[in-house]
Amino acid sequence: QVQLVQSGVEMKKPGASVKVSCKASGYTFTTFGITWVRQAPGQGLEWMGGISTYNGNTNYAQRVQGRVTMTTDTSTRTAYMELRDLKFDDTAVYYCARENVDGFDTWGQGTVVTVSS
Amino acid sequence: QSVLTQPPSVSAAPGQRVTISCSGSSSNIGSNFVSWYQRLPGTAPKLLIYENNQRPSGIPDRFSGSKSGSKSGTSATLDITGLQTGDEADYYCATWDNRLSAYVFGPGTKVTAL
Numbered sequence: 001q002v003q004l005v006q007s008g009v010e011m012k013k014p015g016a017s018v019k020v021s022c023k024a025s026g027y028t029f030t031t032f033g034i035t036w037v038r039q040a041p042g043q044g045l046e047w048m049g050g051i052s053t054y055n056g057n058t059n060y061a062q063r064v065q066g067r068v069t070m071t072t073d074t075s076t077r078t079a080y081m082e083l084r085d086l087k088f089d090d091t092a093v094y095y096c097a098r099e100n101v102d103g104f105d106t107w108g109q110g111t112v113v114t115v116s117s
Numbered sequence: 118q119s120v121l122t123q124p125p126s127v128s129a130a131p132g133q134r135v136t137i138s139c140s141g142s143s144s145n146i147g148s149n150f151v152s153w154y155q156r157l158p159g160t161a162p163k164l165l166i167y168e169n170n171q172r173p174s175g176i177p178d179r180f181s182g183s184k185s186g187s188k189s190g191t192s193a194t195l196d197i198t199g200l201q202t203g204d205e206a207d208y209y210c211a212t213w214d215n216r217l218s219a220y221v222f223g224p225g226t227k228v229t230a231l
Contacts, residue, residue: 035220037162044119045154045162045209047220061219095161103152103167110161 002026004096004108011114012086019082020111022096029072030054033099034079036070038092046092050099051079086115120145121210121223128229129200137195137226139210145221146184149213151193153182156225157206165208166195202230 007021022034035050049060051070058070069082079096094111097104122140129135139151153166164173166182179199185192193212197204210223 037222044225045156045211045222047211047222050220059218062217097162101167102150103164103173104154104162105164105167105173107161107163 002098002106004098004106006094006096006108006111009112009114011116013117014086014088014115016086016115017082017084018086018113019080020094020096020113022079022081022108024077024079024098027098029077030074034070034072035097035099035104036081036094037097037104038094040089040092043092048081048094053079083113086113088115091115119224120214120217120221121212123208123210123223123226125224126227126229128231131200131202131230133200134196134198135200135228137197137208137210137228138192139194139223140192141212141214142191144216145191145212145214146193147191148215151182151184151210151212153180153193153195154209154211154222155204155206156209162209169193197228200228200230204228205230 003025005023010018030053033052036048051058053072067084072079091114096108098106127135150168154162155165156162165180169184170182181196183194184190207225209225214221
């Protein structure tokens with residue numbers, strides 16, 4: 001079945017970087033884009049950006065532009081999201097999701113990223 | 118602060134109907150399809166509705182979506198009929214915003230079965 005499996009819990013200090021992976025299975029990886037969404041404690045869902053798994057084109061949200069890089073490795077069917085210069089308010093659960101038509105139809109299980117000194 | 122507006126919470130007795138509104142503008146809902154997501158406690162979001170009113174396979178027809186009035190209406194609605202205790206979750210509307218060039222989520226609505 002279609003599945004996205006993300007990497008595990010991360011704890012980082014302010015100013016550090018984190019790289020979250022998202023491994024896809026059960027479908028042709030390059031047919032659907034991957035988007036990244038995060039949810040901070042007590043907050044709603046925030047779109048961070050997306051990447052075309054076909055040609056690598058990216059589109060980042062203004063709030064994280066300049067600190068985020070999204071990439072894919074088609075040989076391993078894995079998408080990555082790297083966030084640099086972490087701040088306390090980057091503490092959140094980070095999700096990858098498959099982009100399908102006009103909706104995100106499959107989600108990873110989420111990766112908890114905690115930024116703490 | 119989201120560009121989409123949803124009520125913070127709605128509630129109804131089991132078996133009853135709840136309606137969740139999502140209000141936006143011409144640059145988002147007025148120009149693009151709306152989708153709806155359900156986030157049960159401790160789980161990843163789940164797509165309930167896409168393209169305003171389409172259900173992915175496996176989503177029961179108790180869940181229905183609509184977009185107001187004309188093709189360029191700026192609000193959308195999610196209806197849940199026959200409310201079940203298992204429907205208690207946060208519900209988010211979402212769409213693309215042409216002015217922001219970003220995908221935007223509403224702030225979420227907590228549904229409670231009384």
